[in-house]
Amino acid sequence: MTLLLAGFGLLLLWWLGRNALRRSPARTARLLRRIGGYGALAAAGLVLVRGRPELGVILVLAGLWLLEGGTGLRRRWRAFTNWVRGRGRLQADVHSRPAGGREDAEPDADPRPRRPADPGTMTQEQAYEILGLERGASLERVRMAHRTLMKRLHPDQGGTAEQAARVNAARDRLTNRHR
Structure with a gap:
């Protein structure tokens, strides 16, 4: 299986070098970065499933860097840290609320009786x-x-x-x- 994948990769590189590189070098470079980035993410998934998280994190970072560059990687890191900080605020907010339910809850707009009215006593x-x-x-x-x-x-x-x-x-x- 590994030999088959390696052969496919060599065939792909030969095709890129023969056809795409002659037409547009910049476009070929973008294509190679995209293929490498998705390949690194796929490899990271396989490595993580196999139980090697440290290598998986390195491959994820390499794949993101190939796909988005350094600025995209920094932007994603900021978004992740903001998300983590926001979750901490949310948990602190939930735990600081007074007990007793929602004080701002609105009453039911159509309060129907939950059971029929009591018919009363009858002879x-x-x-x-x-x-x-x-x-x-x-x-x-x-x-x-x-x-x-x-x-x-x-x-x-x-x-x-x-x-x-x-x-x-x-x-x-x-x-x-x-x-």
Whole structure:
């Protein structure tokens, strides 16, 4: 594999020397720097994967220097150090905030009730009336009437949460009687 890569590299250099160097030496130099820079970055990745971080850092710096020159390398170093300093400020800011959550949090723009309103207490007569049953109906009739009404009055089917809560409360009132 190494011999194959070396042969490919020699073939590439021969082609560059024969064709590209004759046409534009400056363009060929830029191309060689770019190829060398990307090659150094690829080699750095391989070296880092193999567990040699000191050699990997040297190859990364060499690749960046070939790709961007000395000024680009200084610019990247400044950006990195500013990023490190900014992270330190951020951590200090987070740890210096008072406990108790976000004091600047905005309330919910549309505060909906989290559950249906409490239908309140109801008598057995009211429960029978809501379910449309006669007094003394069996447990099966109560369950069937509840199911039929909920198919029509459920909020997902076009009903309201208050209607569904009243039907559920009526069922609970009547099924508790049978326990």
